[in-house]
Amino acid sequence: MTGWLPHPADTLFGPDAHAEESYGVLTVDVPAVSWTSALGTARSVLGCTFFDWLSAVDEPGTGFLVSAHLVALAPVRRLLLRTTVPHEAPVLESAVEVFAGAAWHERETHEMFGPHPDAVPALAALAPLVRSVAVITGRPAEKAVLLGGFADEPSLGHLTVLGHYGAQRWDAATGELHTPETPPGLAAARAELPAVLADAGDPPGTWTEDKGQAFAVHTRRAEDPEGAFAALRGPLAALTERHGLHLEPGRLVLEIRPPGVDKGVALIEYVQETDARAVLYAGDDLGDLAAYDAVDRLRGEGVPGLLVCSGDEVPELASRADLVVPGPGQVAALLAAIAETIRRAH
Template sequence: MDPLPTPQTQPGRDGLAALLAKPTAAIVGLDFDGTLAPIVADPEQARAHPEAVPALAALAPKVASVAVITGRPAGVAVRYGGFAGVPGLEHLTVLGHYGAERWDAATGTITAPAPHPGVAAARAELPGVLDRAGAWHGTWIEEKGRAVAVHTRRADDPQAAFDALRGPLTALATRHGLIVEPGRLVLELRPPGMDKGVALSEHVRKTGAESVLYAGDDLGDLPAFDAVDELRSDGVFGLLVCSGSTEVTELAERADMVVDGPAGVVHLLRTLAAQLD
């Protein structure tokens, strides 16, 4: 059996110890893109790491809940992750659109409120905004239902396109009551009050969890890191894991443990499941 990585901080070591001591009172929270699935140039081609589902199926029955928390629509994450109909994943929940949508593996159903009207209005203006910014070529608009995102990874100069669009897209979002969430060469326009920290905190409180592990890779995961810090102050043990990359360093600086991308996350999940045997 492979040994578990050792967290580099005392709060992280305490969080891991609490999870191992009482897994039935633990939640494992996971981002999708960059954490369970490798980052790809075309987001529609993103798929979970080939060993992710077996690792999750081995771990999920041993903990209170496994929650995939993503900015994607819940149904898309379920499809790209291959989560539906998998034995052992009955304790899996997908919180899509930063918690606005919820899919439960036990029932296979999605629950969600009505979408924010500002998203459709902003989407209609996006082509003109991109054209006026001179950043149309190589950018790509991702329809997310309750949000809309502009990717610059395929532009001739991805970082320059990202920087050029940040101001105009922020102005567009503000006009329609939205906010801009920056990520790894992507700018997402979405309603305020939706973030992974809120989603994670609500899920922890609903389940009455005593410990929580959260793994992420991008700026959008920082609110979840903040939520774990707040939960720690309320007596919930926490372990912060960074799915490491060279594109975003902020999470690594905050994390209790850094692993090598989705492959490292999968190894951690698989090793946890084996330890709990």
């Protein structure tokens, strides 16, 4: 047995698992197919109920090494659980079913290595065949362009990225980025935020993300993510009201941004600008509900629309979608299939 493990690693985590201990940290490596079951074992058998972080590194010639740092609290014991996925098939089952707080870590880790490998090829295949393709995101437009590699793909000449829920705009045709001035109320609210968090008890593990045209308070790393979210929602709502801003709840995140800015407004304005005759919108978070409302409105005005939900982690979104697919890879496959169908029809 290794370190504080009560049994050999392959007994606890299955065949091909192996463990080592160094500098007080117990590390267990498992095959990718055993990832979520190993996380479950760490939590239920070893008592590692605190999810600290998840990340990955690119190991040349090997694959992506994914690591999750877990902690047992009584007594305090640390476990680094690792697995490797190959470069040619960089897919791993989500840890969210075991640790709800893993969602943000998985998304941020994914973004370090860019979009799903099939996403840009699918968009590049579709873009020349339709009036326009737009990416509407809550992130800064320049970050979305960089992470997506959109500026380096010549077939995406019709692509527009609407960042900060439409407040920012980047057009592939010109490469120009348009950013509005930051509203004074946002700067005042940002300055007041530390005191608001302190008055609300400053739940351990929460952290703030500054997006320039908005800022967000995340509770995914908190000891009690849902409890911290509930405790902060009221005080942050009062903060936004004092400064004439808007509070947008997400999955264990509360975002503060200027009023009148959301994905629905951005979508309606873009459809009107491009005179689109049909719309397909795909989303995966609570912030996409406004765009779903916009598609419903467009349908009522005679513009056909299709609502696609990537994953089923947000029931408010999945229940309204016309089509629910397992994840980004399947969204890319759908777009590629649409492109092929259009190409054959012409």
